[in-house]
Amino acid sequence: MATADELRELMRTEGAAVAENTQGFNTGRYDSVADLGDYEELKQAARSIKEDAIEELPDLLDQLTETVEANRGTVYIADDAADANDYIRDVVDERAADRVVKSKSMTSEEIEVNEALEADGVDVVETDLGEWVLQVADEAPSHIVAPAIHKSRESIAELFNERFEPDEPLETAEELTRFARKKLGEQIIDAEVGITGANFVTADTGTMALVTSEGNARKTVAATDTHVAVAGVEKVIPTVGDLHPFIELIGRSGTGQDITSYVSLLTPPVDTPVVDFTDDETPLSEFDSDRDFHLVLIDNGRLEMRDDEQLRETLYCIRCSACSNSCANFQSVGGHAFGGETYSGGIATGWEAGIEGLDVAEEFNDLCTGCTRCVNACPVGIDIPWINTVVRDRINRDKDAPGEWLVDGLTPDEEDDGAPLQKRFFGNFETVAKLGSATAPVSNWLADTTVAQQAMALILGIDPRRDLPTFERETLVDWAAARDSQVTNPERRAVLYPDLYTNHVQVERGKAAVKVLESLGVDVVVPPVPSSGRAPLSQGMVATATDHAERVTEALEPHIADGRDVVVIEPSDHAMFTREYERLLDESSFTDIAENSYEVFEYVFGLLDNGGSVESLSTVTGAEIAYHSHCQQRTLGLEAHTVAVLEECGYDVVTSDVECCGMAGSFGYKSDYYELSMDVGDRLRTQLEDDGVQDRPVVASGTSCLEQIDALLERQPRHPIELLAT
């Protein structure tokens, strides 16, 4: 895992360029997909094509081999990197090539073919400009689509001027591009072999699709007579017609362009004549097109991933990078921290776990906070946070048992074999909170003492710069139990879910929720219910989370059977009930709870929509307010309800649109991530301090968002439900 120091260094050196570029891509994606009338249908089509293709992969590989051979090409299916490299080295050797030109391909990075060929004395030239910059700088890519995203124009100029000593020093992006085009152009026409990747390969015709903007892949193929295409076996889809949704989605999802400049659909060997670029006499059409084509498909762990129920989805990935660009942590640190040997960003955990192994995935897996901002961004609908969770669970179980003497008693529901101490502390926050409330105010005083803070920093890795939650002595459940319902002829009946924080820490928002619901004629009960399991789940403690899920359903089932709706204040818990529980519970338990649960503002919105009177709530005329929604709430499409209700109550609302507050549950408490959490938070702070926003009171839906905003701003934030209570 990257240490706090390494993260700090990357944020300092590469952070600014990474943030600017990824955010640009991400905004581009929002704009571009907004123009697509059938975005969701296209995503579904893409998903189902990939699902079917992976299901039928062995047959498709056979079919593809036949078609390519009928086209006079060769197919080689390589077991692993060494096998693939041996084959490619033979091809290059047989062609007696001195130079190989290469267009960008992650799969060829994966097998490190450059090193293999260079060892044979072959000159390998990267032709993608970003990739070439890295080759010159001897650095690794930090993003799957824009490999040199971490480098600024200034640093590229400095690199080129130092390395190539041009007559006039290069400065502008235009000058740098011209220079590279010229230099690479000469090397391309001089090369014998061209290596490309392939974004998709169709089994019906042997057509490969290559998505680029620069035109380097086109030149790499056209200017050489031997073409080696390198791709993972998962790139095969059945037909040319199946390319349609991907062509529409891949550019939009990645760089936010509607489509990249070139989508090459090549059925090699292509008809373009192979010319001698120094010939001044022979017309182009008189050269023949004697071309050799080799398709090298690489397994390297993929077929095993196909048999792994949890990792299988990774193979649907089309490497568009939307999950990186939409990730707040990635936006701050980039792929040199948030990545493995080859792949970076959200889905990299799946790729690296499958291809390299758990130890490589472990190095960066904890940078996924499970916020789910990537979930709707992924064009093939991969549940990326779930893959991260599963891998985290496997990593936990791979470890020796931690110092149990320390957490025994503190973590009665700990996993039997498993998670490290810190993870178990956060994963069992339920116990901590119970103890905290029971012993408040002693626990609050204790948490504030330097000795206790140092101990927590030392043993649990909790950053001493963080304020810890202040526990209330009277929990929400106790308060509600001691109080009579205020509703005589209820319109509806509900059970308010007392999440950990609302019950023990932010009791006020719980009371406000009860009052608001009662004002709208809802009979509310607040029974004790176990915590949702969100905390253990985000630590990768899947068994503990499942146990929570089962106990929660058990506690809520009688209420649901009794005709009560479940109203949830904390968005991350609501997301558990309606999203993650699908993975943890049997189908009927899941449907039961998912269909009867409502986020509190979603519920209020519904009540007002069904004739509830806004007059019974606390209203204002035009008061200005700033609202920060919660990641999981946004993923579920629930931000709009809060805004609509606040507006109906008379507020003038502005909303934040940064991807995340930078806290995401326990993540921000950990010393290793404190500065990263603040760096991400800084983007939210900037928005909340903008002109026209700086004087607005702030409301936020999520517990961790509230904590984080509290740390970021002078203004103390509140939960929006507190504005509505009379």
Added chain:
Amino acid sequence: MKSKRASFEDALEALGVTVSSTAESDLEAAVTEAVTEPAVGIALDKTAGDEAFSLTGTPVTVDPTPVALREATTGVTGAELGIGDYGSLVLSMTEEASELLSLFVERHVAILHEEDIQPDMDAAVAELDERFNETGGSAIIATGPSATADMGALVKGAHGPKEVHVIIVEEGA
């Protein structure tokens, strides 16, 4: 609903691609106007009037040598299809080196028959699907000029053309 030609032209404009249109009978003049010399190109297999359009009568050198190609500013080729919603051109790869002529130049002039404009990507891919299945083949879906953002800002003309111009040959005109 906008006509497919109108939305195609709007999309081209948004990409910074210039467009001119011409009757078949005036194609020579339109090409002459669109090229910057030295220009190289390929005769179209599509007819204009009664015969395949040969580019004679324009300053374009047809079927040049490789060196002439490298020295040329403009490359003139046909485009198989236009794609209305994206402003894309479908370029084929012929034995006459159309691929080299559209790629190794600063300015690409593409001649497109109006009837070959497809409304959207879906229709275009369906057509390619059919054709590839019948006869095999390759094509480039080219949208706007070549571009890169790898050097710290968006620059047009990375490896391929910096400018694209489309000449639409009007139906029956």
